[in-house]
Amino acid sequence: MPYEAPPELASLTLAQIAEQVKQRKLPPVEDWSPQKTGDSLMRIAADGTWFHDSGEIRRPAMVRAFAGLLTRDAEGRHWLVTPFEKLSIEVVDAAFIAVDVSEVDGGLGFRINTDELVIAGPDNPITARGDPETPGIYVTVRRGLEARLNRSTYQQLLAIALARGDDWTVRSQGTNFALQPS
Structure with a gap:
C-alpha cells in the first residue's frame, strides 16, 4: 500500500x-x-x-x-x-523535529518530521528548556518521546503567543504553556 x-x-x-x-x-x-x-x-x-x-x-x-x-x-x-x-x-537532542504548527479551534496542532500529527495539551505538553536567550521548545509526542520545534515552527508559535498578549504563553486544549524557560 x-x-x-x-x-x-x-x-x-x-x-x-x-x-x-x-x-x-x-x-x-x-x-x-x-x-x-x-x-x-x-x-x-x-x-x-x-x-x-x-x-x-x-x-x-x-x-x-x-x-x-x-x-x-x-x-x-x-x-x-x-x-x-x-x-x-x-x-542527541530529541527523537523528532516539529516542522509546522497550526492554531485552530482552541488547539495547537503540530506536524513532526515523520509526518505524524500531534495536538498539544495535557497529554502532549509543550516544554521550554535552556535559557531565555537560547530557548529550546519541545512538544511531547508519545511514549516519553519529544519533538523539538525547528526555527520556523518556533517563530510560528511565538507569533501565536504574541497575538494573545506579551506574556510569552500559548494555550491548547485548555492548558497554558510558557515559551520561556523558567
Whole structure:
C-alpha cells in the first residue's frame, strides 16, 4: 500500500487533526517485554537525521518505520522495541523535529518530521528548556518521546503567543504553556 502523507496542517480543523492522530496505527511496544537487549548502532542527530552505523538513513519510509518502534524510558534512554529485542538508540537532542504548527479551534496542532500529527495539551505538553536567550521548545509526542520545534515552527508559535498578549504563553486544549524557560 503506497504511503499517503497527511493533508496540510493549516487546512485541517482540530477534529480532523485528532482523527488523523487516531488513525495512525502504531505497534503496541508498551505491551512487549523482550528479554534480549543490545545496541542498534543507530543515532538521531540534533537536526532529526537518522543514522545507522555512521551512514545516513535516506529512505523516509525506513525512518517512519523505526520511529513507530521508538520509546523512551524513565531514565531518558531511547529504545527501538520489537517483540523479540530492545535495542538502544542514541538521540542527541530529541527523537523528532516539529516542522509546522497550526492554531485552530482552541488547539495547537503540530506536524513532526515523520509526518505524524500531534495536538498539544495535557497529554502532549509543550516544554521550554535552556535559557531565555537560547530557548529550546519541545512538544511531547508519545511514549516519553519529544519533538523539538525547528526555527520556523518556533517563530510560528511565538507569533501565536504574541497575538494573545506579551506574556510569552500559548494555550491548547485548555492548558497554558510558557515559551520561556523558567
